[in-house]
Amino acid sequence: MHTASQIQPLSPRDRAIGLDIAREDPGAALERPVQASPFLKWVGGKGKLIGQLERHIPQGSLRYGEVFTGGGALFFHLRSQGRVQHALLGDRSLDIVNALTVVRDQPGALISELRGHELAYLSSDAEGRAEYFYWMRSRHPAEVEQSDVQRAARMLFLNRTCFNGLWRENASGRFNSPHGRYEKPAITQEPRLRAASQALQGVALVQTDFRAWPQLARDHGLDFVYLDPPYHPLNATSSFNAYSGGSFSAQSQADLAEVCGELDRMGVRWLLSNSDCPFIRDLYGRWQIDTVWAARAVNCKAESRGEVREVAVRNWK
Ligand SMILES: C[S@@+](CC[C@H](N)C(=O)[O-])C[C@H]1O[C@@H](n2cnc3c(N)ncnc32)[C@H](O)[C@@H]1O
Missing domain, CATH: 1.10.1020.10 (Adenine-specific Methyltransferase, Domain 2)
Known part of the structure; x- marks a missing residue:
C-alpha cells in the first residue's frame, strides 16, 4: 500500500492496446463541470451507490481511469463535479465503447x-x-x-x-x-445524450480487457482508477455476471487482483467494488476493505431483492 500517488509523464503512445480512440488531452478544459448522467441503463450501475463510494475516492482533481465502464455512473458523477482533469474509460464490450464514442463524436x-x-x-x-x-x-x-x-x-x-x-x-x-x-x-x-456528449469531450476511450490496464495507466499518467468488475457470485445459482458475455471466472478475479497489485506498485491509487464474500476478502486482504450496502434490483425473484453487502477495496489510507 502506498500513501502518495506518483504521476508518470504522459506517453505520446496513445494507441496502446485494442481500439484506442483517444483524442488529444485537453487538460484543464475537462475540469469545467458538465452536468450529465449515464445514458445506458446498466446491470450493476453504480448510480445509487455513489454517495457511499465517494468517501473512498481521493480528494481533488483526478487523472481518472475506469476499467469496467458499463454505464459509467461514477465517471459522469465526478465529471459533474469538475473533478476530472483527464479520463480514460474502458470496457471489453465493443458495443459499449462504440456507444460512448458515437455519443461523444456524433x-x-x-x-x-x-x-x-x-x-x-x-x-x-x-x-x-x-x-x-x-x-x-x-x-x-x-x-x-x-x-x-x-x-x-x-x-x-x-x-x-x-x-x-x-x-x-x-x-x-x-x-x-x-x-x-x-x-x-x-x-x-x-437532453441526456447532449449532456453526456459534452461530458465526454476530450475523454479517451478504449476497448480492451482489464489486463491491459497497468500499461494504459502508465501511458495516460493516471493517478486514480476505479474498477467495477462483474461480481464474484455469492452462490452457484447467482448469475449477476451473466450479462458480461460469458463468465468472469474465479481465475479472472485472481488476475484482476494481480492487476491491482501492479497498479499499487506503480503508485496509482484505486478503488474496487465487488461482492462481499470470503474469496474476494482473501484476494484483497492486504488492502483497506470497507463494507457498502447496495439495493439489489436485478433479481427475478421479488423476495430476494433488498439490500446486499458489497465491498469497497482501496489501496490507500
Ligand atoms: C458491473 S459492470 C460495470 C457497471 C458500471 N460501473 C456502471 O456504473 O454502470 C461490468 C462491466 O465490465 C465489462 N467487462 C466484463 N468483462 C471484462 C473484461 N474482461 N475486461 C474489461 N471489461 C469487462 C462488461 O462489459 C460490463 O460493462
Missing part, C-alpha cells in the same frame, strides 16, 4: 437515428412493437453491416425497450434479453 446523427426507431416503435400496436424489437435484436452487427451510429442506435433502442432495461448477452456475446412492454419508453432522450 450525437446529432445518433439522435436522428433514434428518432426514427422511436417513431416506428411508438406508432405500432403491441404486436408491432414486439416484432420491431425482435427484428432489431436479430440484426447483430457481426451479420448485418451497419455504421457505428446505427450500431449505437440499435444498442440504445434495445436497452430502452427490453425487459428490465437489462443488457444481457449469451455465451457467444449475443444480446438476448426479451421485449419489455413499457408503455412509452424514452427512446431518444436528446
